[in-house]
Amino acid sequence: MASNSFLKFFLPKDRIFFTLFEQVSERVMEMGKVLRDVVDEPDFEKRVALISRIEDLEHENDDLTHKIFTELGRNFITPFDREDIHYLASSLDDIADYIFASAKKINFYKINPVQDGFHRFAELIHQGTIQVNEAVKELRNMKNLRVITDAMVRINSIENQADDLFDMCIERLFEEEEDAKEVIKLREIYQVMEIATDKCEDAGNVIESIIIKYA
Amino acid sequence: MASNSFLKFFLPKDRIFFTLFEQVSERVMEMGKVLRDVVDEPDFEKRVALISRIEDLEHENDDLTHKIFTELGRNFITPFDREDIHYLASSLDDIADYIFASAKKINFYKINPVQDGFHRFAELIHQGTIQVNEAVKELRNMKNLRVITDAMVRINSIENQADDLFDMCIERLFEEEEDAKEVIKLREIYQVMEIATDKCEDAGNVIESIIIKYA
């Protein structure tokens, strides 16, 4: 702690972290895009291929995240606080996990995802990952506080919309679905999707706090 | 890390953190009080007004928490470890979130909350927030280890009682409620209430560890 400010003079040495975080957030954004395709695809087998694409991206991200932690262990100097690198890597990893879980559970529970609720959730998640990627790109220069502020406003709005959407989906689910086992399955997928947008907000908050410290 | 002990000489400069934490914990305590009113109010519409009061307090706390993180980014010197400020702000925020979620879900699921289980849960949560507020107030002088020790004994006892109460409520629920959809709804509210008391314990633990370090 208490040693933030002099560390910034060492920034140029640690470009590797920016590159790794950008590679992770680009893959997370791509996962959000493919999730939209998953929930708009009525055919189970065609969804298998899309979910498998998400899984591949998730594995790539696991490798990149592992590399971030290895670099963290090896580097005496880091471009921003070690704990912030840890938080950011974990929160991007969480977004990826929840996107993959959303996609996987749809086929696992043999749900037909083509319905308004899933469509809107996937759209919000994709928008969230786009804003997170915008924010991650700002880490490299850490000068334009405006870009991150704008991204955070959008991420917060997305997360609020996802909260409302979740409530609407759950309310409708309890009203319309008679089979309690189906309620359990659908509720679980809505929850996982809602958490995906929470995790976008978490990642945004970490980035915002880093940029406020160093700007 | 490893620089705790000399930092305490700088304490007088950072009173802002104590004030902010006290403002947060007072609002959390007030939320606990209003939650008791919610679960004792049989009328849906009257509950709407009470839940709205909790929501207002929650928004005030969000602003105060954001201010804590902004101050954390701006201040080179902090009254205690940056990570402890982070943990404490997050754990107080969590208590607020779970109290608000408890209240909100009662009307959302159109549950009549006037029953022994909810009454006792709200009472435990309120007592927990009172003890957390006591502990937060001790941060300012950090001299009387006894006050925090007493508060922690009470918080731990509250959390244990909440565990037992949860088990009792769930056992009764599975025995008496035939409709599995109702089981899902009530179980979710009991869980959220039980977590609220866990979060009081988390906040207490953070405060205790800070005071042990600096006392």
Add this chain to the structure above:
Amino acid sequence: MASNSFLKFFLPKDRIFFTLFEQVSERVMEMGKVLRDVVDEPDFEKRVALISRIEDLEHENDDLTHKIFTELGRNFITPFDREDIHYLASSLDDIADYIFASAKKINFYKINPVQDGFHRFAELIHQGTIQVNEAVKELRNMKNLRVITDAMVRINSIENQADDLFDMCIERLFEEEEDAKEVIKLREIYQVMEIATDKCEDAGNVIESIIIKYA
């Protein structure tokens, strides 16, 4: 942060942390062993005695964990980063919590645990705790990176097997169990068991990152 490398010269002074972590991880391993007995025991009352044994170990671990945090507050010099001590203590504590919760919920929900799914889960959890214990023992010398790497390969494999086992159990549960209330109960126990293996992986990751930093 940024002060890792010179701290290692002070290692000899802080053997207490190694001893405490080893005592915790031995008890966690013993809890994993008794959990295997719980799920193979068809008699409710005989399970009561086994679950009570797990509870005793859990209480011992709570005391040891509390001692770790107290030592953390009292010691200016620590054998590795304060935040890593915090993470490791929390993650070992989490394993213990989830093992105890698994055992407790079986009798609480009056489930007969003698079935293939529970048997295999308990076996994986026990294996996970053995590997975590191996990893914890390596902290003391921090020289043989190979031992920790091997343990991590096994922990990751265990966690992957637990994921697959969870999916298999849930799929079978939704297919074979008609009573949605029973679905809720069994699903909860499977989830808690699966999380126990996740927590073994978390603990392993923390240890690996510590050893990479100091090796």
